[in-house]
Amino acid sequence: xNNSGIGVFDSGLGGLTAVKSICRELPKEDIVYFGxxxxxxxxxxxxxxxxxxAAADIRFLLSRDVKLIVIACGTASSVAxxxxxxxxxxxxxxxxxxxxxxxxxxxRNGKIGVIGTAATVKSGSYLKGIKAQDSSIEVxxxxxxxxxxxxxxxxxDTEVTRLVVEEYLQTMKENNVDTLILGCTHYPLLEKxxxxxxxxxxxxxxxxxxxxxxxxxxxxxxxLASRNxxxxxxxxxxxxxxxxxxxxxxxxxxKIDGQVKKIDIEKY
Ligand code: DGL
Numbered sequence: 001x002n003n004s005g006i007g008v009f010d011s012g013l014g015g016l017t018a019v020k021s022i023c024r025e026l027p028k029e030d031i032v033y034f035g036x037x038x039x040x041x042x043x044x045x046x047x048x049x050x051x052x053x054a055a056a057d058i059r060f061l062l063s064r065d066v067k068l069i070v071i072a073c074g075t076a077s078s079v080a081x082x083x084x085x086x087x088x089x090x091x092x093x094x095x096x097x098x099x100x101x102x103x104x105x106x107x108r109n110g111k112i113g114v115i116g117t118a119a120t121v122k123s124g125s126y127l128k129g130i131k132a133q134d135s136s137i138e139v140x141x142x143x144x145x146x147x148x149x150x151x152x153x154x155x156x157d158t159e160v161t162r163l164v165v166e167e168y169l170q171t172m173k174e175n176n177v178d179t180l181i182l183g184c185t186h187y188p189l190l191e192k193x194x195x196x197x198x199x200x201x202x203x204x205x206x207x208x209x210x211x212x213x214x215x216x217x218x219x220x221x222x223x224l225a226s227r228n229x230x231x232x233x234x235x236x237x238x239x240x241x242x243x244x245x246x247x248x249x250x251x252x253x254x255k256i257d258g259q260v261k262k263i264d265i266e267k268y
Contacts, residue, residue, distance in 0.1 A: 033233060034060055113169075182206055
């Protein structure tokens, strides 16, 4: 048993989609969330910068005495996971592996689509993860850079969203993928528009939900599960706590409880 919290970080607000799934799977675990809102976006940065940011994010979470680190960010999971595992002596999980397994399980026609940030697609992380499960599967990857600002500005299912969805996903449709990984924290919020465009025959995979479903097993295996905790979530950001509290509620699907605190991430 270990009553410390689970540390979760993302480049900003999007990782709250992971917190939502983790709270559902593990209602008794406390969570310490860090959103690096001051340095967002990660998806357009170089590998070196993303690794440097991820290391600082983890050092901050370790200062809050967490027992497990969840990299909720698709970009940081894709680019930095193995380096972070080598650097830190704490279990660290990312969002790529569980979603690749779920996609391979769901796929029936041997064609999987992956969408994410430019850095995620460039890293080839999902391609490698899928091929490691089944090398015969064809993988089609596409960056969708406008999806993040659409979500952050509340365009979940508006006319402009529909146009951008069509622009980015047309090739996925032409390539006849039957499974599509929404490989970025923000994309599950566009699920309705994406599902409508791709049609009923296409299974959408939400990496944060897939990852959350694996956590009870990971905690159980290492004897890390909490007992008698209240499922409290502490939120930290590197910029604008008010903005986080406001839009964060949309990602979390409920009001953010308690105060959101601003920290100086440059110190970590
Ligand atoms: N959180 C990032 C991801 O999941 C998206 C936003 C960004 O580019 O930082 O890839």
